[in-house]
Amino acid sequence: MSDRRPTRARSAVAGFIRRHASGIAAAVVIISAFITRIPTLEQPLLGIHAFRQTQTAYGSLMLHERGFDLLHAELPILGPPWQVPFEMPLFQASAALLIGAGMDPDAADRLASLCWFALSAVLVWMLARRLAGSSAAVIATAVHPAGHRDALADQILVDLPAVMTAHVS
DSSP states (O other), X not given: OOOOSOOXXXXXXXXXXXXXXXXXXXXXXXXXXHHHHGGGGGSOSOSTTHHHHHHHHHHHHHHHHHOOXXXXXXXXXXXXXXXXXXXXTHHHHHHHHHHHTTOOHHHHHHHHHHHHHHHHHHHHHHHHHHHHOHHHHHHHHHHGGGGGBOTTTOOXXXXXXXXXXXXXX
């Protein structure tokens, strides 16, 4: 005859899961979305948003090659003064750090995008949980990844997750 009474360890685990079910579900969604995007890391920066992606990637490469000056980041594609002063290049800086660590520039931009995507998904979950409750937070987190894909090429957009993170936070 086996003893069916729950042990303290089982009770503790079950209690933890009950208390954190929303966070666990959101983490599963975010990790799943992250993993499904890993195959896109080696794809070239082409597609229906090619100009914007390559412009952002070039900014990352310039920060890597010429050093970090986030207030005066160079973008030598539009002519003098070689700057686009309407954005803070935090995304480009994060990708430049990955390039400096030895990654291919295109893959570094895509990986940086993937990391910013994961951060924005966590922020969406936190915001939705605070404003609408745990169930709504899980739904918002599950819907959130749909906004980060190129509908035609199924590629992760290079700087959209960073923009989304800034808007959510």
